[in-house]
Amino acid sequence: MSLYTQEDFTAVSAQVKHRLIRYLVPVAAALALLVVSFIIRMQWLSILLLILAGALAIFLWDVYLSPVLAYRRFLRDLLAGHKREYSGSFRGFESSEVTREGVPCRAFLLNVGDPADEKDDRLLYWDAYLPLPDWREGMALWVSTFDKSVCEWQAREQA
DSSP: OBOOOHHHHHHHHHHHHHHHHHHHHHHHHHHHHHHHHHHTTOHHHHHHHHHHHHHHHHHHIIIIIHHHHHHHHHHHHHHHSOOEEEEEEEEEEEEEEEEETTEEEEEEEEEOSOTTOGGGEEEEEEETTSOOOOOOTTOEEEEEEETTEEEEEEEOOOO
């Protein structure tokens, strides 16, 4: 089952464009007011507006725009990058989310060899924006990944 399509990337790219516009409007307004304060030569207002513009730009970038940019980069890599395939048995999801390159993920283990040997366990990541699959411990899976993030998967019959 493929988890991502080119339409997903297009939708996230449209969201980036929309958020970029909504990011630039308040930052540009603060900078315009800063220029006005330079023209009327009010030093205290210029300092205040410079601090406001900088804080606003950094805050909005970090909270509003950066997560969507990271997810778009994530999707681009998953759709176009070199993939690695694993076949093995599912061991289980970790209880908490982790953030990998700005994208929240759930870690899980897939055993690709001897179930008794921990060296055969592979740590892989499931996109936390997607619902968790209905995998049972010991279930045989085929998984395609890019940089340990699942791109597609398929249940296999037990041998």
